[in-house]
Amino acid sequence: xxxxxxxxxxxxxxxxxxxxxxxxxxxxxxxxxxxxxxxxxxxxxxxxxxxxxxxxxxxxxxxxxxxxxxxxxxxxxxxxxxxxxxxxxxxxxxxxxxxxxxxxxxxxxxxxxxxxxxxxxxxxxxxxxxxxxxxxxxxxxxxxxxxxxxxxxxxxxxxxxxxxxxxxxxxxxxxxxxxxxxxxxxxxxxxxxxxxxxxxxxxxxxxxxxxxxxxxxxxxxxxxxxxxxxxxxxxxxxxxxxxxxxxxxxxxxxxxxxxxxxxxxxxxxxxxxxxxxxxxxxxxxxxxxxxxxxxxxxxxxxxxxxxxxxxxxxxxxxxxxxxxxxxxxxxxxxxxxxxxxxxxxxxxxxxxxxxxxxxxxxxxxxxxxxxxxx
Ligand code: MUC
Ligand code: MG
Numbered sequence: 160x161x162x163x164x165x166x167x168x169x170x171x172x173x174x175x176x177x178x179x180x181x182x183x184x185x186x187x188x189x190x191x192x193x194x195x196x197x198x199x200x201x202x203x204x205x206x207x208x209x210x211x212x213x214x215x216x217x218x219x220x221x222x223x224x225x226x227x228x229x230x231x232x233x234x235x236x237x238x239x240x241x242x243x244x245x246x247x248x249x250x251x252x253x254x255x256x257x258x259x260x261x262x263x264x265x266x267x268x269x270x271x272x273x274x275x276x277x278x279x280x281x282x283x284x285x286x287x288x289x290x291x292x293x294x295x296x297x298x299x300x301x302x303x304x305x306x307x308x309x310x311x312x313x314x315x316x317x318x319x320x321x322x323x324x325x326x327x328x329x330x331x332x333x334x335x336x337x338x339x340x341x342x343x344x345x346x347x348x349x350x351x352x353x354x355x356x357x358x359x360x361x362x363x364x365x366x367x368x369x370x371x372x373x374x375x376x377x378x379x380x381x382x383x384x385x386x387x388x389x390x391x392x393x394x395x396x397x398x399x400x401x402x403x404x405x406x407x408x409x410x411x412x413x414x415x416x417x418x419x420x421x422x423x424x425x426x427x428x429x430x431x432x433x434x435x436x437x438x439x440x441x442x443x444x445x446x447x448x449x450x451x452x453x454x455x456x457x458x459x460x461x462x463x464x465x466x467x468x469x470x471x472x473x474x475x476x477x478x479x480x481x482x483x484x485x486x487x488x489x490x491x492x493x494x495x496x497x498x499x500x501x502x503x504x505x506x507x508x509x510x511x512x513x514x515x516x517x518x519x520x521x522x523x524x525x526x527x528x529x530x531x532x533x
Pocket of ligand 1: 487
């Protein structure tokens, strides 16, 4: 009788990768992304990888890359080392019982455990979440240079390459009127060739949002993401009820509890499902299930993860029956360094899903050695 595989070691790496251009959000301008990678080594020789990212240090969420690493190293890894690697749910319950909050750190750990287990079973990770209903995922690109002409040129390039025909514009740094003019100029240039959406990352008041939404709807924009502060769910409901343009909840959703509250109030038309923000793959699956039950449409969101978190998200999103608003799993394309032996396959406006076991990717460990923080 073979004994169960044990978790030998949980290692965390901070990897700083420059972006291809400054990425301007209302909360931060990113010139690099920090990947928190988790490498889980097991007694049967199987390895699992997980990842957490956030945006702009502590500008976007309550966990920083450094806090994620410190909390995994100090509190989570000791709970897992020596435990049965194949009993994933038990290990996650152990972590949940001892660690409050820390959703991003938990996501990285959960991904690594499921990656290892799926590799052990010889199946793609999506099989552990019910199996995939699609083999590729449409991918939006975020235009966030802050410059209208540069954004139009970037969008035209993406259309020519057949890489993206859905564009999300980051707004909220300028006056509402100026933002609307910027977005309207881009939509006018792209016309029916592209879907244009905006993300204000909580920058507006309810009044500003109502004003902005009217201008954006008139300009032919398809949806507005998280226009107001995350905790104001009644405000979000007011915007949704105004029925001017579809409203998507992003930062308002920190896992299933928030999803239930927003869904019960019918405070959004669309949910951006994010694995990090939901506290992991299972949390994200529950957010999606709540949305489906409430007849709220789904969008596969990103925390601008690198290849590991992007593929973890893709494996999960491939199991969603309905994904009406597509996904934005473009994170690795925003980075200047490739950390995989074989890059992810983006073509025909979609990310192609691998069929190999686990996440379906192989890390370039020599490259990681060079890029990781000392
Ligand atoms: C967000 O708020 O959606 C997603 C795309 C992007 O550029 O930033 C992220 C975060
Ligand atoms: Mg967003």
